[in-house]
Amino acid sequence: MDSRWNVADSPHWRDGSSLAKVQLCWLVALIPALAASVIRFGTPAIRVILLALGTSIILDALANRILPGRDHTDNWSSATLGLLLASMLPLNAPWWLVVVGCFLTIVVGKKLFGGWGGYPVHPAALSLAMLQVSWPSRMDYTASLLNSTWKASIVEPMRLVKGIGAGAEAYIDRTDLLLGTQAAGIFSGMVIWLLLGGLLLLILRQISWRIPLAFLVGVLACSWILELLAPGRGASPLFQILAGGTVLAAFFLMPEHTTSPVNRRPMLIYGLMGGILLVLIRTFSSHVDGVIFTVLLMNLFSPLLDRLTPKIRGLEVSRNA
């Protein structure tokens, strides 16, 4: 018999998933918010989004050529990271800021740590934090909207609350916040469209419901308790959810695969702690919106939380203590 067969260990089936498909799901989930942003802001939004997308992919390909690894460019992860970065950049970001941001995301945040699967913190969040610290005036969402003709407030909602206390909420319409008429990144404030995308991720089983839900519950609970203890100090629970990048963080930054826990209880603790931390940073620190720092801090906690593993079934009792 001349024919040769392929020999391998079981299983001989795979479920048809792949890294590229995972990232494509994330990209598709970002599309509603992205489209809403393009429709609202037009060319300036398209400029930043395309620049970030293109630069990220090119940098990823170049980095891959210099340091070949198993994180290939065709897995779309650089596209998702580039889009997430663009979502949080201000509308008037100069081209060099976008390029530097992409470099920090792809080369520093991702490739230097070994690519997708190796980095300890979310690369886009890392890059954003570095940009915010390095060029605070360039990262000002309020300034980016000076030419807009909105009737709604063009001051960043959390900045307003920080400046004049919880009374500021009276100046801001909740519906505006929900629909994305708020001073924020290019589409980090498109709350309802991000929710839609997050829902899509949940339905497609890309993320577990545990992290987003625990995160939102953490935000609500912590801000509610703060409101009871120190009325007027911080924003109200609903405002905390709708303003700034809370929803983006809940569905797109916190549950990122590499940097979030994989076990069930750790996921819940991770989300809950993140929510609480976000409200504490927003209320008591000098930073306007603590989303990025929350994500970075919680990412660092995730390996520790993941030590809380479920009980292994099928061990001899003495060893399973």
Place this chain on the structure above:
Amino acid sequence: MKLPNFLKSPASRVPRWDCPKTEIIEFPDPDEVIIPLEYPGQILFQPLVEEGDRVARNQPIGRSEFGNFVHASISGRVKEIRLIWSARSFRVPALVIEKGDAPALAPGKTLSLCGLDPASATRLDLLRAGGVVSPWTLPGPDRREGGIDDIPEIRHLVIWALGEEPTIFNYETLLGSMPEAASDWIHHIREMAPSAEVSLLVRLSHETWVRKLFPEDVRIIGIPDSYRDRIERVVIPRVTGIEVPNTKSYIDYGIAVMSLEEVQASHEAFLGRPWIRKTVTLAGYGFEEPVTLRAPLGTPIRVLLESRGLTAPPGGRVLFGGPMKGYAQFSDDTPLCKFHHGVFLIGKDQLPSEVNLTCVNCGRCTEACPAHLQVHLIARSIEFDLILEARAYHPEACHDCGLCAFVCPSHRPLVQLVKIAKKYGA
């Protein structure tokens, strides 16, 4: 209602095949059978015949240290005794029997050739003389052949009347084609364990009609269609309420696990007829639908496939077993044995991808693992030669079910990596 695959959790995406055929096709005697003188890694048999001897069907041709027998499944002449690769890649001696026309041996004759007197033989002797690899004849750890004295009292008898794998239907078909007889077989095997609680595992959708057929002292338990709910090491603790450590044998905990066909073979063995034919479900590449055959033991896969007008797909895989746990073969001469329930073919264009990208920590393997192992950490540790770290995650609890590798989006060889962790320092 059926959910589309991408909406299900990854671990429940293992497709469950349908089996419209409900009869077992009796396979004629092939020109040649190859009978390994082993039961995989557990029993070795000494040949009782020599090259050139004439043998009759049912004649014992090998005997083990503890008196288990192996029989000629067809009549003919012993062409040679040679080394073959068995289905699980053991290098073992095997008897090759060329088909002849001698009549089959009568039951009494078989028993006397095994050195038993039908009037005084115990049930255990009969099981061993019948070549039934039952929990009673293989009481040692992991069903290794052992002495008679170390069998504890059996409190649970669990009988599988469905396949664990999603493409194997031989036990379902066996139950469906002769339900009344199955009731007799179970009645008969109960005599081995009079005080045991008997559970019959059937497909969930068959639970109602099977329950009508059986006396009330048999628990009929419907098992859902999803593969994750059928993995043996998951099902047995659920059915019996006893957590059996993965490294221990069921029999140490008073649980006897048998397939319906083993029950049938035991019934026949009590009547003096040895186990020489095996049901097997053929499915996969080239098959329109799964087919269940009953063929003489030792029939090579090639002959089974030729009877359906097929050959092993070049460049593809030939599996004994199913797609989740099956063993890939490198020869289509591998003979059908007592522990083979299915043959599954995978075409060259259907081969699973093995690109082995980096772990992205998505956690699907951990979510899918029925033993709740930290599969991603075990695999990563092994990749970086951290054997002791990997051992600390208890890879020995792994059931080899294959779900982790099935769901892995990075197409990593997770089962292999966990197996390495299991082997080293165990």
